Every structure is written in structure tokens, then in C-alpha cells.
Amino acid sequence: MADLNAVEIRNVSKIFGFGEFAFAAVNDTSVAIRQNEFFTLLGPSGCGKTTLLRLIAGFEFPTSGEILLNGENIAAMPPFKRPVNTVFQSYALFPHMTVAENIGFGLQMLGRPKAEIQARVAEMLKLVRMEELRGRRTSQISGGQQQRVALARALAPQPKVLLLDEPLSALDYKLRKDMQIELKRLQAETGITFIFVTHDQEEALTMSDRVAVMSAGRILQVGSPREIYDAPTDRFVADFIGETNFLKGRVVSTENGIAEVDTGVAGHIAAALPTGFSPDGEVTVVLRPEHAMLCPPDAMGECQMTGTLENVVYFGTDTHYHVVLSDGVTPFTLREQNKPMQAARFAQGDRVGISVEANAARVLRN
Numbered sequence: 001m002a003d004l005n006a007v008e009i010r011n012v013s014k015i016f017g018f019g020e021f022a023f024a025a026v027n028d029t030s031v032a033i034r035q036n037e038f039f040t041l042l043g044p045s046g047c048g049k050t051t052l053l054r055l056i057a058g059f060e061f062p063t064s065g066e067i068l069l070n071g072e073n074i075a076a077m078p079p080f081k082r083p084v085n086t087v088f089q090s091y092a093l094f095p096h097m098t099v100a101e102n103i104g105f106g107l108q109m110l111g112r113p114k115a116e117i118q119a120r121v122a123e124m125l126k127l128v129r130m131e132e133l134r135g136r137r138t139s140q141i142s143g144g145q146q147q148r149v150a151l152a153r154a155l156a157p158q159p160k161v162l163l164l165d166e167p168l169s170a171l172d173y174k175l176r177k178d179m180q181i182e183l184k185r186l187q188a189e190t191g192i193t194f195i196f197v198t199h200d201q202e203e204a205l206t207m208s209d210r211v212a213v214m215s216a217g218r219i220l221q222v223g224s225p226r227e228i229y230d231a232p233t234d235r236f237v238a239d240f241i242g243e244t245n246f247l248k249g250r251v252v253s254t255e256n257g258i259a260e261v262d263t264g265v266a267g268h269i270a271a272a273l274p275t276g277f278s279p280d281g282e283v284t285v286v287l288r289p290e291h292a293m294l295c296p297p298d299a300m301g302e303c304q305m306t307g308t309l310e311n312v313v314y315f316g317t318d319t320h321y322h323v324v325l326s327d328g329v330t331p332f333t334l335r336e337q338n339k340p341m342q343a344a345r346f347a348q349g350d351r352v353g354i355s356v357e358a359n360a361a362r363v364l365r366n
Ligand SMILES: Nc1ncnc2c1ncn2[C@@H]1O[C@H](COP(=O)(O)OP(=O)(O)OP(=O)(O)O)[C@@H](O)[C@H]1O
Pocket: 016, 017, 023, 024, 025, 043, 044, 045, 046, 047, 048, 049, 050, 051, 052, 199
């Protein structure tokens, strides 16, 4: 059993509407989510994240394709029979019930013995650190506390998979950061597979074991946060996550998965190719702003590219330099970490040279 994926989505589509109004909210998507994984579906509003979650939960049925849970096809299994539970954005708690009653509600519906419910509720109260508020009505606790109760209620029946649909979006920034750590802890302590939906890239990168980036009903890339950030394969993924520079160019040669790309204005750049991709014409190269540096003024001749500094933005931890390269049109952004009491080295209007870290540039598939 241990080797089976927790959830397997096989060529699943979900079409809403008919005829000319037919719309694929999920479009021929496949992905395997491992046991005990913190897996995140990340994408902009309307890309199909919630629909995919609802398909796993059984609130929607796929138009085509299969969904397997622990290797078992669950097409015919109604939502309440699936070993899956959902935490909604709205929490959906019962305001007239106490914290403890809310947590025990699911177990009661399943007809579990009273002693078992009591023991389990006590365990859950401890897990989410809400023991002191067990007798309070949920209408009389804070947003963050309600979030904890919603989590405890969903975890109480010991689901194999917990689905979380933007569960932190109603919380303010500080509480959200605290709950992110709390969720990671809960996942590690329970060993339950978490499938977490968010449109917040920072949240996805900091919390997940793996992230699936979705756009227009499709999963474009699945990987660890580092893979998704450092090695995006698609323009959408590169653009959606973090800041990126795009440079158009032509492949001159390819060797061992590295292409030499002539970008014209930024010279020849060695850029890694996505696995199994060997282009020979026009390509786009991506380079993260923190993987480029401003050259010392006396070393300008040795730089990868040159340009004019258009704008300098101080962010406290780092400074962003917005440059227009020497063709007068191509924008390029660099980010440098600030040092204590460092004086500004460059000013708007300066001619600057830019060097690039080795192994940082990548060719995109599209
Ligand atoms: N029941 C439905 N009938 C028709 N269209 C739907 C239905 N449910 C969702 N859609 C459409 O499917 C697309 C995907 O919706 P979904 O809620 O899955 O997106 P999402 O990525 O979760 O977005 P958000 O972050 O805004 O919740 C949207 O264009 C939405 O309007």
C-alpha cells in the first residue's frame, strides 16, 4: 500500500455547459500526488484549482478521465464515503455549537461511539492548541481560532487526504504567516496528505513539498518549490512565480542539455534546456533578477551586457535596478541584497554593465 499514490488524476476533464457554451474548467489533466505529501495547486483566479479539488472530494464528477485514491478508482464513491475531508475558505463552522461540539460533529455523523468521540476531540483540541476554548461558541472566537477549529474538525475523522481550499485567505498577514507554520506542523505530525489550493505564490513556495502550477484548466509544471522557481519550463510559470527577465534569442549550438543562445543585445548566453527539449531556432531565455549583478564601473568591458539605469527601488532587504539594455528597448531587472550602511553605488541615468551568474539562465519550452 505504501507505494501507491495518495491521489492519481488521469486525463481528467470537467466541462461545464453545453454546445457553444461548453467550457473546460479542467482540461485533460494528469497528476500523481504522493502519500504524506504537502501538495499545492497554484494558479490565478479561474484556472480550475477549486474544480480539481471538488472532483477529488466528489462534489463534482469528471466529464472524462479517472481519479484514483490509494490506487482505487473512486468514480462510484459518494463524497461522504471517500477517505477525504475538506477545509473551506469560509470554514463553514456551526456558530451555535461550541468549539468541542464542532470538532466532534463529523464523528457524530459517522455514528462513532461517544467515548471514542470524546477522546478524539480531546486529541484534536490539543493538536490545534485550543483546549482552553473548548466550551466557547465558535461565534465568539477570533478568525484565526475559527480556522484552527475548522482544521481540527476536518482532521478528526482521520481522513487519508485533506483538501484545503484557500483556507488562509480570510486572515490578516501576520496571522496568515503563523497559520502557514501551523499547517506545516499539523501535516508533519499527522502524516496526512494535504492538497492545498492557493493563488499566492509565496504561500505555495514556503509551505509545499511539491507545487503544481495551473493555468486555464491545465497543469503546466509540477515540481519542488525550488524546481518551480529555479527551473520554470513555461513562460506562464516563469512569469507567475517571482520576477523574471525574458530575453529572445536564437540557438547557436546545443551540448549536454545546455544551449548557447545568441540574444543579440545581451550577447551569447549559456542556458539550460528543459528535459527532452531540443530547439534549433528562436527561443526565450529566462534569468531571475537576483542571478545578475551590476559590474564595477571599471570592469564594464568584461560584462555580459550593458544598458542605462532607468530606476532604482530600495526595498530594505534589497535594491531593485531597472535597466534598459543597449538596444534602447529591452528591459532588464536586477536585484542585489543590501549590505549595512552601504552607500548607493549607482544612480538613475548611469550607464551600467551587467554580469550573469553561471548556470542561472534557462530556455523556456514556449
Ligand atoms: N458550476 C460551474 N458552472 C460553470 N462554470 C463553472 C462552474 N464552476 C466553475 N466554473 C468555471 O470554471 C473555471 C474554473 O473555476 P474554479 O473555481 O475551479 O477556479 P479557481 O482556480 O479555483 O479560481 P478561484 O481562485 O477564483 O477560486 C472558472 O472560469 C469558473 O467560472
